[in-house]
Amino acid sequence: MSDYALELLSISCTFHSKDDPGQRYTAVADTTLRVRAGEFVSVVGPTGCGKSTLLNVGAGLLEPSSGTIKVFGQTLAGVNARAGYMFQTEALMPWRSAIDNVMVGLQYRGVPDADAREQAEAWLSRVGLSGFGDRYPHQLSGGMRKRVALAQTLVLDPDIILMDEPFSALDIQTRQLMENEVLELWSAKKKAVLFITHDLDEAIAMSDRVVVLSAGPATHPIGEFAIDLARPRDVAEVRTQPRFVELHTQIWEVLRDEVLKGYAQQLRKAA
Incomplete structure (x- = not known):
């Protein structure tokens, strides 16, 4: 290798x-x-x-x-x-909550919703956003949105x-x-x-x-x-x-x- x-x-x-x-x-x-x-x-x-x-x-x-x-x-x-890609500009979907944004990549890969949600919740906790999963991007600060984007990238374990x-x-x-x-x-x-x-x-x-x-x-x-x-x-x-x-x-x-x-x-x- x-x-x-x-x-x-x-x-x-x-x-x-x-x-x-x-x-x-x-x-x-x-x-x-x-x-x-x-x-x-x-x-x-x-x-x-x-x-x-x-x-x-x-x-x-x-x-x-x-x-x-x-x-x-x-x-x-x-x-x-x-590879996982974290962009300069935000790639969060404004109509999806934080946890739904983190879940989306797993869902595209065919991970069952319950498993995807469990993994997304774990990653939101790792980036310091436990309890904020139901917030939409416009309800989060710039730093919090970056944390969601980071969780969105890393949840796929690239x-x-x-x-x-x-x-x-x-x-x-x-x-x-x-x-x-x-x-x-x-x-x-x-x-x-x-x-x-x-x-x-x-x-x-x-x-x-x-x-x-x-x-x-x-x-x-x-x-x-x-x-x-x-x-x-x-x-x-x-x-x-x-x-x-x-x-x-x-x-x-x-x-x-x-x-x-x-x-x-x-x-x-x-x-």
Whole structure:
């Protein structure tokens, strides 16, 4: 069995331009990214550099223009059934209660309603929402909705967890609580995690390894850093450690110029 849960091998993604269908735009170029079983890997890079594109490729939601995706050593064709995906924007169904949202994936898999409800209740309890199962999304705070979305993803017991800036819209206190909850749940089962974030502090605090992407177009990895901070970690406390500061400085030296390039590109588009 492969040591890697997910392998994106020589991936390139080229699209037709929205403004001019005759023009082609290469979002990702010849990118290789691997995540070991049980490893927590974060990907950082400038806005619009193609981070989410890579995540969609890993989920099997986007077919690359070239390259190969492997899941536990097997070439992926179609949707990655061994992955759970937590989106940046909420994917909760507003007409379903919290527990019904958590149950829905199990129901699609044919799990009997009674069993699905029991598992959903257990996961709502794990994410601190015991007693809130009958609430609808509009009756929950942003942080509580994120907890429901987390339970919705993890109740399916995926071998690979894909997370696309899941906490970016939360206030800093709620965000840190959610980050610690994710680390606690991850440490219990050690699933493979591919985590996309703009926040370098978040990436370092949570990860075993941080991969830096270049500014687009044709983004590709330009740096990779092992995060040798002891676990378990508290994401607020770990930021005060000298090694954290040292890692932040090293990664930012690589990332800074790419962020400036990305910012300049955004300004040109807006002009």
